[in-house]
Amino acid sequence: MSSMIQQYLDDLRGKRVAVIGIGVSNTPLIKMLVRAGVQVTACDKRDRADFGGQAEALESLGVTLRLGEDYLEGLDQDVIFRTPGLRPDVPQLLAARERGAVLTSEMEAFFEVCPCQMIGVTGSDGKTTTTTIIAGLLKAAGYTTYVGGNIGKPLLPDADGMEHGDVAVLELSSFQLMTMQRSPDIAVITNLAPNHLDVHTSMEEYVSAKENIYLHQEEEGLVVLNEDNEITRSFAAKAPGRVMCFSRKQELERGVYVKDGAIWVSDDNGKREVLPIEGILLPGIHNVENYMAAIAAVNGLVPDDVIREFAAAFQGVEHRIELVRTLRGVRYYNDSIASSPSRTAAGLRCFDQPVILIAGGYDKHIPFDTLGPEIVSHVKKLVLTGPTAGKIRAAVEGAPGYAPGRPAIVEVEDFDEAVAEANRDTVPGDVVILSPACASFDRFKNFMERGNAFKRIIHALD
Missing domain, CATH: 3.90.190.20 (Mur ligase, C-terminal domain)
Structure with a gap:
């Protein structure tokens, strides 16, 4: 086991841990914690009957279950893993934090222990396709690539097998980013428009959550921004690291843009044509934008000929046109x-x-x-x-x-x-x-x- 995740689990051993939400991302987390000798209470608002045999299976591992409408009452654990869909400021979580509990999540824990480079993608639209394109380009270029976050599978249990030269590509939702105190090495924001205002208290809170994807970067970090989107364009002045923008409306001195029916890159090595638009199998101008964001993220990591070959064959992601x-x-x-x-x-x-x-x-x-x-x-x-x-x-x-x-x-x-x-x-x-x-x-x-x-x-x- 890698030293980073081993140290993380050692620090949890002897502490009482609550995991809120027994779903796709948290079930592997629960099992990993139990295997490491951590005392786990799993909480979920669903009733026992909704779990079938899963409830008994978890209890057989030594997990304490707290199910039903009162699943958040009496949280007195030392560490609480929040499910992304639960706001961090519900009264029960606020009270637990006042008592000294540490509030975290599966994704925040992964950021703590990941030994390899991380590329994170967020936005109101296009983030799943952009994430998938980035991961596909890296795989085609020969990198061992892991895909997770808001898509794929939870990556925390896989962290032990990751090597320094690998790449983890993460789709990150505003709910996952709300309490993030770390940012990926490369951050991509496809665009921002009103979304999820049934959960976020305002558009300002939604935007603020998204900004956590780049605000905690170091100087060598990179954020990729949509120059054509008024909100994301404004982030450039606040970025602590490097900035690369993309635009389909104007040529950029430094960035990725559309010119003469092709996607171009302008960087420290000059200007070059990377990908003819007619060479993109996916239909729609929004997919041209997705490719521009992906190309900006992998610039210097993936050769241009690999990008062209991938774009000619990639048919898209299920449920997306x-x-x-x-x-x-x-x-x-x-x-x-x-x-x-x-x-x-x-x-x-x-x-x-x-x-x-x-x-x-x-x-x-x-x-x-x-x-x-x-x-x-x-x-x-x-x-x-x-x-x-x-x-x-x-x-x-x-x-x-x-x-x-x-x-x-x-x-x-x-x-x-x-x-x-x-x-x-x-x-x-x-x-x-x-x-x-x-x-x-x-x-x-x-x-x-x-x-x-x-x-x-x-x-x-x-």
Whole structure:
């Protein structure tokens, strides 16, 4: 076992530890702590019946379970691992900290013990695809690469096997970043727009959380910023380390930009063309931006010919403008990852013709004003479902250029019915896309479950 993680676990041994949330990221953490001889209490708001045999399996390892509505009451442990979805300022956690408890998380612990270079990616849109592109480029260049954070699997249990020359590529959400006191060696912020305002108290808090990805860097650290985004552009003056920006709207003296139909890099070695846009298999201008962010992050690590070869073959990430099926000339796309208006707008711009759009879902208290004009310009039929249906309709009907029937708007209650309505009266050449502009929690556990439900329905069409 590496000395860093060994020391970390040695420091925990003899202390009482609480792990809040028995989910994908924390279950391996619980097992690792138990194997190291740490006394663990696992807390979760779900009832015992929801866990099936998992509850008994954890108890057989010596884990104490605290389940149900009162799962946060009486926290008196020395160290508390917070699940990312739980705000750090809920009364029970504040009281525990006042009693002297250390509040941390699986990701914060990984930052403490990771022995290799870390590249972190955050943003309101595009972070999963950008993370995946960066990791793919590094793997193609021969690096041993680990992918985790908000995607993939928890990396803390893998830290022991990591070598100094490896690279860990991390997608980091605002919830993971809220209490971060360390930053990755290379930080990428794809863009920022209103998001997750159902959890964050304000846009200012959301932005502040995102900034933790670079504010704790050393002088040799690098932050990659979107020059075309007003919020991220302002971070350059505050960066403690190096800055590289990317822009598809203007040529940069230092950075990554679009010129003459290609992505260029300008750095200490001069200016060079790296990747023709027509050489990118993924559709959409937003994916050009994702590649620019990735190229800025791996500049000097991955040869340009490797970038070109990868871009020509990479087909994208599941649930992101994923072609599900073509049936009788109609193409069906799954863009369930689009849980914000800006992401849906980017997806709509990928198509040359007006599309049939399925949208709506859980209300994150994000305004839809900017989405209204995009729908008017790019959609011929809009099928709305979920709690936000009325808000999206109002944004469309209030947008410049809207006229009754352009687009046609239909509201339905049931998700299956919404997909059926989108498919009704389609003709060859049509595009049907699920791109909700909202989170999935009104009906589904996550966007993957929503996307898979859509795909099942589409594959059942005959």
